[in-house]
Amino acid sequence: xxKRHLYILALTLAFSGLGLFVYKSFVLHFPLVxxxxxxxxxxxxxxxxxxxxxPIKVGIYIPRNTPQYAILDENFISPGYGLxxxxxxxxxxxxxxxxxxxxxxxxxxYRAVIRRMPTDHEPGEPKTSPLKKPTLETPLLEAAxxxxxxxxxxxxxxxxxxxxxxxxxxxxxxxxxxxxxLGQNPTLEIKLNTIVEVLxxxxxxxxxxxxxxxxxxxxxxxxxxWFQVYDNKAWRSFDPLTGTPEISADYVEWxxxxxxxxxxxxxxxxxxxxxxxxxxxxxxQAALLSTKLAIPKLLDFSLFNLPLQTQAVYRILLMVPxxxxxxxxxxxxIGIQTFGTxxxxxxxLAFRETQLLWGVILFSLIVSLGLVVRFYLEQLKxxxxxxxxxxxxxxxxxxxxxxxxxxxxxxxxxxxxxLFPMVIITMTIERMCIVWEERGASESIQQGxxxxxxxxxxxxxxxxxxxxxxxxxxxxxxxxxxxxxLLMGRYSGFRLLELHRFKALASS
Amino acid sequence: xxxxxxxxxxxxxxxxxxRNAEYTLWHNPRHLFPLVDDKLTTKSLAQQxxxxxxxxxxxxxxxxxxxxxxxxxxxxxxxxxxxxxGSGGDGIMVISGRHKERYRKVNGLLITQEDLDHHVSNALxxxxxxxxxxxxxxxxxxxxxxxxxxxxxxxxxPDIRIIVFLGVPxxxxxxxxxxxxxxKANLHLGAIGAGINLRTGKTLSGVWQNEIVTEHPDTEHxxxxxxxxxxxKILNLAARSYELTGLGYQGVDLVLDKSKGPLLLELNxxxxxxxQIANDGGLLKRLQLAEQHxxxxxxxxxxxxxxxxxxxxxxxxxx
Numbered sequence: 001x002x003k004r005h006l007y008i009l010a011l012t013l014a015f016s017g018l019g020l021f022v023y024k025s026f027v028l029h030f031p032l033v034x035x036x037x038x039x040x041x042x043x044x045x046x047x048x049x050x051x052x053x054x055p056i057k058v059g060i061y062i063p064r065n066t067p068q069y070a071i072l073d074e075n076f077i078s079p080g081y082g083l084x085x086x087x088x089x090x091x092x093x094x095x096x097x098x099x100x101x102x103x104x105x106x107x108x109x110y111r112a113v114i115r116r117m118p119t120d121h122e123p124g125e126p127k128t129s130p131l132k133k134p135t136l137e138t139p140l141l142e143a144a145x146x147x148x149x150x151x152x153x154x155x156x157x158x159x160x161x162x163x164x165x166x167x168x169x170x171x172x173x174x175x176x177x178x179x180x181x182l183g184q185n186p187t188l189e190i191k192l193n194t195i196v197e198v199l200x201x202x203x204x205x206x207x208x209x210x211x212x213x214x215x216x217x218x219x220x221x222x223x224x225x226w227f228q229v230y231d232n233k234a235w236r237s238f239d240p241l242t243g244t245p246e247i248s249a250d251y252v253e254w255x256x257x258x259x260x261x262x263x264x265x266x267x268x269x270x271x272x273x274x275x276x277x278x279x280x281x282x283x284x285q286a287a288l289l290s291t292k293l294a295i296p297k298l299l300d301f302s303l304f305n306l307p308l309q310t311q312a313v314y315r316i317l318l319m320v321p322x323x324x325x326x327x328x329x330x331x332x333x334i335g336i337q338t339f340g341t342x343x344x345x346x347x348x349l350a351f352r353e354t355q356l357l358w359g360v361i362l363f364s365l366i367v368s369l370g371l372v373v374r375f376y377l378e379q380l381k382x383x384x385x386x387x388x389x390x391x392x393x394x395x396x397x398x399x400x401x402x403x404x405x406x407x408x409x410x411x412x413x414x415x416x417x418x419l420f421p422m423v424i425i426t427m428t429i430e431r432m433c434i435v436w437e438e439r440g441a442s443e444s445i446q447q448g449x450x451x452x453x454x455x456x457x458x459x460x461x462x463x464x465x466x467x468x469x470x471x472x473x474x475x476x477x478x479x480x481x482x483x484x485x486l487l488m489g490r491y492s493g494f495r496l497l498e499l500h501r502f503k504a505l506a507s508s
Numbered sequence: 509x510x511x512x513x514x515x516x517x518x519x520x521x522x523x524x525x526x527r528n529a530e531y532t533l534w535h536n537p538r539h540l541f542p543l544v545d546d547k548l549t550t551k552s553l554a555q556q557x558x559x560x561x562x563x564x565x566x567x568x569x570x571x572x573x574x575x576x577x578x579x580x581x582x583x584x585x586x587x588x589x590x591x592x593x594g595s596g597g598d599g600i601m602v603i604s605g606r607h608k609e610r611y612r613k614v615n616g617l618l619i620t621q622e623d624l625d626h627h628v629s630n631a632l633x634x635x636x637x638x639x640x641x642x643x644x645x646x647x648x649x650x651x652x653x654x655x656x657x658x659x660x661x662x663x664x665x666p667d668i669r670i671i672v673f674l675g676v677p678x679x680x681x682x683x684x685x686x687x688x689x690x691x692k693a694n695l696h697l698g699a700i701g702a703g704i705n706l707r708t709g710k711t712l713s714g715v716w717q718n719e720i721v722t723e724h725p726d727t728e729h730x731x732x733x734x735x736x737x738x739x740x741k742i743l744n745l746a747a748r749s750y751e752l753t754g755l756g757y758q759g760v761d762l763v764l765d766k767s768k769g770p771l772l773l774e775l776n777x778x779x780x781x782x783x784q785i786a787n788d789g790g791l792l793k794r795l796q797l798a799e800q801h802x803x804x805x806x807x808x809x810x811x812x813x814x815x816x817x818x819x820x821x822x823x824x825x826x827x
Contacts, residue, residue, distance in 0.1 A: 381626040384633035438598055492526035499512045504785055506515035
């Protein structure tokens with residue numbers, strides 16, 4: 001059999017893969033790059049608390065439609081709880097969960113899908129007095145009115161008024177009126193409230209806004225606050241630090257006023273987190289729609305037909321072939337030796353969870369500690385399988401110990417050591433030990449570092465978001481990878497490190 | 509970098525990828541591997557074919573038999589313990605004598621019966637075998653090496669490795685143990701490999717730790733131009749091992765015993781490439797030449813004659 005068979009096979013695979021890829025990207029317009037300018041986000045509020053058999057009521061503010069953002073979808077996950085949504089104050093929405101009796105740890109979720117789009121939600125003239133009238137008591141109210149009057153006389157319109165006010169408030173050496181209003185060591189929150197009160201004292205409806213800023217990557221977010229003034233028949237947002245009459249479009253309003261985010265009764269402590277993740281699906285949804293019209297069969301066999309959770313798994317799994325390909329290059333073209341053929345890929349997958357630096361530190365730590373134990377076991381002259389089993393037990397123990405230790409020391413990252421492939425680590429330790437005894441320490445450590453290096457390189461390749469996107473949207477590219485792998489299966493040239501090994505022969 | 513690659517290609521250096529892709533994968537059918545992967549099988553095959561091998565003292569196949577080890581060893585002062593499927597010399601233990609209840613290893617260290625039993629148990633459970641399969645262990649005659657090598661080896665037994673392609677011996681070297689290699693004849697452990705002129709059976713220069721040497725680092729005797737005794741017999745054993753297994757590309761390992769002459773030790777279906785450094789030349793052109801002429805070389809003698817004619821360093825046919 002000659003190589004032609006292989007070439008034809010590889011070519012066929014590569015062409016069918018590339019063909020499908022070109023068709024999908026140019027005819028059906030599947031997006032080639034991840035849509036970073038996503039206009040849709042998934043928001044999640046996760047509240048946890050411990051219930052102790054009392055009636056419980058938990059109320060949180062939930063976002064509403066604003067002129068910039070529309071809520072496309074929302075749902076509440078709270079098994080067993082009664083739920084009511086109310087609008088307690090003008091423009092605010094509130095969800096209240098209640099239950100007669102509950103025990104143990106409780107989890108409540110609020111999830112929403114929001115989209116950045118101009119909506120026709122234009123709130124009119126504020127009706128309720130808290131938005132129009134100052135809520136301050138007499139001495140402070142007088143100070144606020146005096147300050148408002150002073151600034152009003154030196155400003156032309158609302159914008160200049162607000163800017164002058166902010167300048168006065170943030171002045172490092174405030175005058176007497178300001179000092180009275182702010183008190184000693186004012187926080188940003190107090191300053192913000194004062195600004196709003198002074199604005200109201202001058203006759204302008206104003207409110208403190210609490211919201212979130214959309215991050216570029218999926219993560220949990222903290223509340224941010226700013227204020228709005230009703231001016232020219234619309235609420236206008238102002239930056240509380242600079243007074244700039246616009247705030248960036250990635251701020252999402254959540255609720256306004258001075259009330260805290262949640263109110264609860266019947267529980268001691270409530271913990272909550274707000275997280276937000278961009279939803280890149282829009283371009284893909286459009287492409288899927290056009291696929292549905294063009295060739296419905298293709299869609300039936302698409303990864304997008306799977307449940308969301310399974311899709312997330314395949315996003316990672318599809319990176320494994322790429323890792324294997326890289327491994328092939330590093331082993332057969334470069335000539336790096338590793339412990340176990342696919343060990344670096346499994347380590348790279350584990351690094352995804354631990355992050356690179358911690359992954360490398362934890363891996364080195366466990367392997368070195370494991371080696372010490374393994375050398376001790378050598379003294380006991382155990383048979384192979386019992387020895388491997390005891391080593392595995394020790395490795396699991398070490399992992400638990402490292403988790404506990406790092407948690408005690410406050411390194412939360414150390415917890416992720418639990419995700420290491422322990423069997424693979426056990427085998428790595430065993431092989432390292434054998435190589436150590438038979439070929440010497442330097443070769444053993446060299447191969448260990450080689451394995452780690454390959455794992456790191458594989459990890460770096462497997463975590464490029466762009467590559468992940470392309471392989472998930474165009475899984476047919478696996479055929480191209482397969483073609484490349486097949487071709488490399490017949491690569492008979494030198495490995496890079498062989499050039500060094502046979503260097504003596506090149507000089508003759 | 510490319511310059512080196514080009515030079516190496518010109519010198520006909522065989523790379524690991526090419527050895528696998530074009531020689532072992534092509535000429536060594538996988539179903540024949542068990543014949544050489546298990547040294548006991550090779551041994552009995554060779555005995556049936558009338559080829560000289562070190563006499564077998566005993567075999568231990570299951571853990572239970574380890575207790576009998578003491579009894580099996582009783583009649584012998586010196587012997588070698590080998591795992592049947594060990595690779596690269598791993599797990600081989602050479603005992604050169606006894607001292608009271610203890611055994612003396614070649615390096616002079618004394619070990620107890622318990623140590624020996626543990627070693628055998630480890631080997632049985634597959635510690636030294638490829639892929640960790642359960643293994644057998646056998647005990648055989650310890651070769652009394654020919655005095656010709658005494659001056660140029662340290663403690664252990666030097667052995668001769670010959671690459672045989674389609675029955676034609678294409679390259680040979682002698683591996684000389686050093687202090688560094690702990691008396692073992694493995695190049696990666698620090699043994700010296702010295703190329704052999706296939707026509708004359710005389711050694712060429714040697715390689716030690718990837719550098720060219722002409723003296724043994726421990727004994728300081730010259731390792732070049734040493735005549736390997738009974739060279740024709742050695743070539744004959746090597747060439748015949750092709751018929752023994754049917755493997756097209758194999759490494760034949762032999763030893764020279766003082767009284768028994770050349771003995772076939774083991775065969776290797778994936779012989780290493782260091783022999784090229786020991787011979788200061790590439791394998792590829794020799795292999796191509798042998799492949800070209802192999803169909804016309806009918807008998808063992810034909811093949812040996814061909815080999816002697818073409819594969820001596822003075823001959824320009826492959827240079």
